[in-house]
């Protein structure tokens with residue numbers, strides 16, 4: 001066979017592709033029962049105000065403990081859930097669980113919930129959020145939804161319509177992983193955001209990459225000129241924190257402050273930090 005021919009590639013990649021496809025199918029299948037089998041948990045990672053050091057809220061991060069595979073990363077199973085549509089049920093479970101949990105926290109603490117791009121396409125999503133807020137008794141002012149740039153660009157008009165409705169509930173919106181997508185300044189200023197989250201890839205490289213540092217500065221300038229607070233994610237060291245503070249960053253989140261962990265209502269000392 002000729003090198004690089006289709007036949008050669010198929011012969012070479014088939015077993016591996018087959019394994020990947022099989023794993024994906026199994027994940028898709030097993031995801032359908034994960035809620036009923038209590039295989040999901042939420043971990044909470046603190047978000048700190050840089051100036052005061054105080055915790056302002058927690059981001060809810062989904063964990064799946066698969067019965068045979070063990071822990072599966074959301075990076076792996078969320079895309080599968082988006083493909084199969086299972087994300088609607090999972091997203092609703094996450095939202096309800098996070099709101100129920102946050103209800104028992106001190107009142108000044110917010111909870112941030114990640115939204116999948118696909119959830120924006122759900123017609124009754126705003127009604128679902130509203131119902132969950134009523135059901136759990138959480139004030140809408142204490143809920144923040146994290147949406148990626150990519151999710152917004154996929155369908156700008158729809159996203160804008162959705163975000164406006166969400167905002168009228170009193171829920172706030174953060175733009176997640178900022179800097180990794182391709183949103184224009186125009187998109188940014190016409191959308192009603194309450195917070196910009198600088199992607200962790202820039203923060204993690206801030207000391208070795210002039211470019212990463214330049215992007216951080218640019219995002220901070222952008223946020224501040226739009227009057228939107230900026231949070232840096234992935235802060236692991238004091239050096240990164242100092243740099244962000246010097247540049248006027250408002251909030252920070254990362255292993256330096258705390259890894260994602262149990263609900264703060266269950267750990268007395270995290271309440272002490274507030």
Ligand code: C2E
Nearest residue numbers: 061062074075078094114115116234235236254255256260
């Ligand atoms: P994300 O929303 O950008 O969340 C931040 C990720 O960075 C989390 O990974 C968190 O554990 C990790 N992280 C936090 N601090 C640090 C740090 O200092 N250094 C490093 N290297 N990493 C840090 P995780 O929990 O694995 O989640 C990955 C992604 O999966 C999330 O990125 C989010 O896009 C998605 N995800 C997680 N939970 C949910 C969910 O409930 N719904 C949806 N739709 N997506 C979710």
Ligand code: MG
Nearest residue numbers: 059114146176
């Ligand atoms: Mg997030």
Ligand code: MG
Nearest residue numbers: 176177199233
């Ligand atoms: Mg992020």
Ligand code: MG
Nearest residue numbers: 176177199200
């Ligand atoms: Mg991310």
